[in-house]
Amino acid sequence: MIKTLNLPCKGSKFFLGKAEGPRPIKTKGVKMDLSLTRPDDWHLHLRDGDLLGAVVSHSAHHFGRAIIMPNLKPPVMTTAAAVAYRESILKALPENSDFTPLMTLYLTDHMSPNEIKLARRSGVVFAVKLYPAGATTNSQDGVTDLFGKCLPVLEEMVEQNMPLLVHGEVTDPEVDIFDREKLFIDTILRPLVQKLPRLKVVMEHVTTLDAVRFVESCIEGSVAATVTPQHLLLNRNSLFQGGLQPHNYCLPVLKREIHRQAIVSAVTRGSKQFFLGTDSAPHERRWKECPCGCAGIYSSPVALSLYAMVFEQAGALDKLEAFTSFNGPDFYGLPRNTSKIRLSKAQWRVPESYAFESGEIVPMFAGQTLEWRPSTMD
Known part of the structure; x- marks a missing residue:
């Protein structure tokens, strides 16, 4: 078992924050507290x-805020649909919540540049999501030919300063699933950045050393x-240890240990080009634990605890606040x-599951004990 699959080690050394690092505060009966600017989640699935x-x-x-993914059934392809989805989210929030959903559009081969203008004028749509057709959950309506069919939309996104969020995998079934991110970078993403250097691009849920090197x-x-x-804490062994582990299955799939280490190094050394995006993706237990289980890990309840674990183990707690709270909004x-x-x-112990009317959802690290617990401050 690799070190980062263990529960957090006791007695880890605390590194005092720098000017913009987390500020330690004293609380009676607690070993250590960190005060952080409220984080944002720049990649979140809320379903419907x-x-x-x-x-x-x-x-x-x-x-405080979250970029909301548009891969519903049917997908959120228009500004009008994004506005309606946003209203559904606001109605579902707890009373007196100030959480702000930042909406996205689902890029298709048939999207019009005028839709990008409408999105910018709406004030509620903040990005457009590229799903290569067939890459992940509800991506069947995604893009089949980015340069041949979407270039006018991408050019309008440059004019409107609208970021493109990329699920960075090719979908050719002949390509090994563990190589699909690298090939996407080489054949699509690098040429895109060269062709449209003013287009703002977020490579979502990076999983490889190749992606780290490209971004940097x-x-x-x-x-x-x-x-x-999950890509900071788990490698592909986590899919099979103790039997097949469907709740560790996500797309892009977990990679080799060398790639996990590269991602940990990138975020904990303080690069401004990397920021928090959970890709928290809830599925009912029955759809995860079936013969053709869904891809996605539900991490929202535990994400901040796990990010803190990673930064503590790397001796980089002074870099945590920038990653969780500064780099995203700045970009x-x-x-x-x-x-x-x-x-x-x-x-605190992570619940085994969360029940709701139609079933239950199993969170990441279900049933395990974590050592960092987040709470709001008065």
Whole structure:
């Protein structure tokens, strides 16, 4: 078992924050607290219907804002649909919540450049999501030919300063699933950045050393990446240890240990090009534990605890706040949050599941004990 699959080690050394690092505060009976600017989640799936109502409070409790993914059934392809979905989210929020959903559009071969203008004028749509057709959950309506069919839309996105969020995998079934991110970078993403250097691009849920190197080779402020807790903590062994582990199955799939280490190094050394994006993706237990289980890991309730674990183990707690709270809004050109959240060094046990009307959802690290617990501050 690799070191980072263990529960957090006791007695880890605390590194005092720098000017913009987390500020330690004293609380009676608690070993250590960190005060952080309230984080945002720059990659979140909230689904709809009963599932939306079951999961939205977990994100709203910890995060100030979140970029909401548009891969519903049917997908959110228009500004009008994004506005309607936003209203559904707001209605499902707990009373007095100030959580702000930042909406996205689902890019298709047939999207019009005028839709990008409408999206910018709406004030509620903040990005467009590229799903290569067939790459992941509900991506069957995604793009089949980015340069041949979507170039006018991409050019309008440059004019409107609208970021493109990329699920970075090719979908050719002849390509090994563990090589699909690298090939996407080489054949699509690198040519795209060269062709449209003013287009802001976020490579979502990076999983490889190749992705880290690509992002770091690009101009800061033009290309960035979100990083999930699972790709920081787990490698592909986690899919099979103790039997097949369906709740560790996500897309892009977990990779080799060398890639996990590269991602940890990128985020914990303080690069401004990487920021928090959970890719929290709830599915009912029955659809995860079936012969053809869904891809996606539900991490919203535990994400901040897990990110803190990663930074503590790397001796980089002073870099945590920038990753969780500063780099994302700075890239999007949005103000940083002004409220605070507390991370306490206090053990808590992750529930085995969360029940809702139609079934139950199993969270990441279900049943395990974590050592950092987030809470709001008065």
